[in-house]
Amino acid sequence: MGKVRPEDIQRQIADALSAFGKSLSGIENKMLQEIEMLIKELDVDRNGKIKTTSGNIKKVTLISKKLEKIVLNKEYVKDTATFLQSFRRNSALQDGMYGQKRTEGVRETERLSIEMVADNLTESGVKANIVNPVKRMLVENITTGGSYSDLTARLREMLTPADGSGIVTKYVKTYALDSLNSFSANYNSIISKDRGYEWFVYTGSLLETSREFCKLMVKKKYFHVSEIPELLKGHIGGHQCELSGKTGLPKGMKEETTEENFHQLRGGWNCGHQITGIPEGQVPKALRDKVAYAQKEGVNVSGNDKHGFGTLNFDPTGIKTFIDLTTHLSKKVSSKIKKEGLETYLGNNAHETFDYGKGKIYTMEGSEYNPAEFHIAEKLEKAGNHVIFPNQGDLGKGRKSDIWIYDAKTYYQRQVEMKSLFGNSYETVSKQLSSGSGQSSIVAYDIQSGIKKNWLIKGLREGWSKNTRAVLLNWKGQWYELSKKKIFSDEIHRLLP
16 A cells, blocks of 8 residues: 555545535525526516416526526636546545556546536536526426515525525535545445455544444444445444335435445445555454454354354454453452453454543443443543443343443452433332343442432332342442442441432
8 A cells, every 4th residue: 555545535535525615605696696686577466476477487498597607607617627637636646545557447437437527517417406496496486376475585595595505505515525435436446356455444534414324334444345244234343223214224325335336335425435445464453353253153243143243252362252351350360460351352352442541441342332321431430440331242141231340450340230310219210220230230320310318228229139239329429339238227328428
């Protein structure tokens, strides 16, 4: 691979789109001014309704011709020509990234892409996607005797809405973004096939509007070609993406997406992410080993399949699963050995680290958690604990807790289920504790409501079961470790403020 990075190519795409879109709002404003001037000449009755006359229909034809000229002004045509050059610049950057000269396949893809984009951003595309929708609205109002004032309001909403995404901006930017990103994706696909790459990186920045699929893929980053069938089912790192009821694909994907064209179509319309083929040596060894082991055993690498691949987490160090790790950390050995065991596990399994000072939070690839659970983890970390959100497959069968925590100094390990209380009744406390104990013998209970202390104690007592060993209670900003003896004695009233 050359010195150019995937991020450099995405920056070039973003810069090209930004430069191209600067004049679009001016076009929309001019279109609205011209239309408002022309529709004042429409014949209306005394109630402000537009008359259905041949004269009015002819005026619509005149308006549509003028709109086409407004859009295809000299500045827009010049900007389009400049944008088309960005395809060649993109090719040059990709040549630099892959360290090779442009192939015949890439040159032909470049030529066809420029021709198609030129056509869709000029006469035929502008007429079909900008002028005709405006024309249809005008004709509809004339043939149905619509209100003149309503027509004016609808035109303003179509051309100059408050969010700035008028019909010109929306079409041109959407098409330009999709075409340049698709061209870049096609280049990547051609080179990857030529070189026989089987490993890929999913790169790009995330926005508030980014699809769930893209968010999970950016987090996952690396994937093997054998994973694509499961990715298209929405199985990503232990998570299940929401699927479209129409296509059965993750929401946002184009309905024609298949295993063969996934590299080109990626997350769907407006997807600004790229899939880049890379040599196997650039992939973290733990991920390579995981896929190699899965292929050898004939199991799925998604973490979501019925065979339970998560429990077969390959690790050449000998700590094969998270269960093995926690068993190791629970043994009566020195904190140094426990720490080394954890570090070995983390070093050989993909994860993210969140460091807040007193401890750390580790989210393993394939872990599942929601914002409320992560918030509790942050509170446990600030109390001097390290917190791990394990891959769900690594928890084995039977009861599955949310997290494992261990003291940041001694590495004393515990399996913990998390619960948050937002209600004020002892019945809720009782049900939540009983439910949490069904998952783990230790429950971390974060009290978020203003429940009275006596009701809280009553709920803890009634919810205690034979499965419960301890409750880690966060009450008024302070953590308390409560055993059965403490909860069922008068000591609990003195302990809690």
